[in-house]
Structure formats: structure tokens, C-alpha cells
Amino acid sequence: MKEVLKLKTGEKIVIRHINELDIDGVWNNFNEVVEEGIYLPVLFPVKSRFEKQSWYNNIKKEREICIVAVHPKLKSPYNILGQCEISSLDWDAATHVGSLGIIVQKKYRDLGIGFHIIDMAIRESKKLDNKEKIILSCFSNNKRALFLYKKLGFKMIGRREKQFYMDSNYYDEILMELWINDYLTNNP
Ligand SMILES: CC(C)(COP(=O)(O)OP(=O)(O)OC[C@H]1O[C@@H](n2cnc3c(N)ncnc32)[C@H](O)[C@@H]1OP(=O)(O)O)[C@@H](O)C(=O)NCCC(=O)NCCS
DSSP states (O other), X not given: OEEEEEOTTSOEEEEEEOOGGGHHHHHHHHHHXXXXXXXXXXXXXXXXXXXXXXXXXXXXXXXXXXXXXXXXXXXXXXXXXXXXXXXXXXXXXXXXXXXEEEEEOGGGTTSSHHHHHHHHHHHHHHHHHOOOEEEEEEETTOHHHHHHHHHHTOXXXXXXXXXXXXXXXXXXEEEEEEEHHHHHHHOO
């Protein structure tokens, strides 16, 4: 599946499944968000080529979904504007559940990329990976992400107080979920 999306800026970008050439771009985005230090409960960037490649190999082996937003006029690694991964849980009895993670490059936020890559990832995770429900977790102060998840129809199902401690601050964790059939009914 592949779609062209025209941004408010006039730029045309492509949304599609990840391929091996995207690995550096995806990890570049991840490491930049880690350095921002306020969105993910991760303290150190990932530098190891082995770790980056293993992550990609595992996606392919497990047939997990990773949708990327690609700028055709930019060079690697900056051409990957964002990524949305829906991974499987470790439990044998929860293969119908996918766990969502998303990152969009700072310069390209608030342009609708997040909305569109999540939308494609949800649809593809049902079609290609038999997922029925998507779950996610988010810091309670991440207003933009929470707004977007609610807009897509995710329901808040819990809060873990002071679940994370970073840079001398505690953060509550918000837990959300979405049934894919409900999503598809509301967004045919
Ligand atoms: C969260 C994130 C993935 C969203 O991607 P995005 O491409 O910016 O999302 P979109 O542009 O589709 O939607 C963002 C929406 O939030 C709104 N928004 C922005 N700041 C907001 C705020 N402080 N409060 C409420 N809504 C806000 C925007 O107006 C937009 O809504 P609209 O399209 O209806 O106007 C992206 O901003 C990001 O990567 N953030 C850093 C990493 C992160 O937080 N990852 C998720 C961890 S749970």
C-alpha cells in the first residue's frame, strides 16, 4: 500500500511500508526524540548498527507493521519524516493485539503526517497481521499526542501515576486502546 499526501506546506510526500533503506532515517528520528527528552521513557539514543538492523529484521520476520512518511526530495536519513509501528505483544494469547508507537520529525509536526501514518498502520495491521485491537501508552503531559489519539478514536483506559522518572521529574503514563472494527465503521 502506498499513498501520496499533500502537506499544508505544498510539499508532496509518500506514505508506505518500511524497507531496508529506511532504517537509518527511522533511527535518526528516534534518537532525535530521545534527545528532546520529554516524549519517550528512553534515556539513551540507539547507536548500534546491529540493534538497528535486528529491529528491522524482527519486523520482517514477525510480519509487523511499520509505516513511514517519506519526503522524495530529501536525502537519507532526513527523508524519513515519520514512522508508525504496530508491534505484537509477547503473550501467546494476545496475538490479536498490536502496540502502537509513533514519531514525526520535529520540523514536520502538526501537518497531518501523524494522523495519516496511524490511519494506514491501523488498516494494514488488520489486513496483514490480523490485529483486532491497538493499544498505546503516552506521557500525560504530551498534549499533542493525546489530542491526536482521541481524534482517531482511542479511549483512555487507565493512568499509571508517576510511572516514569526522568531528569528529576515524574511522569504519569496514560494507557489507551482502540478496536479496529469500531475505527473502520467510523472511518470507512
Ligand atoms: C505526537 C506526534 C506523533 C503527532 O504527529 P503529527 O504529525 O504532529 O500529528 P498531526 O499533525 O496529524 O496531528 C497533531 C494534532 O495535534 C494538535 N495539537 C498540536 N499541539 C497541541 C496541543 N498542545 N494540545 C492539543 N492539540 C495539539 C494539532 O493541531 C493537530 O490537530 P489538527 O490536525 O486537528 O489541527 C508528533 O508530534 C511527534 O512525533 N511528537 C514527538 C514524539 C511523540 O510524542 N511520540 C508519541 C509518544 S506517545
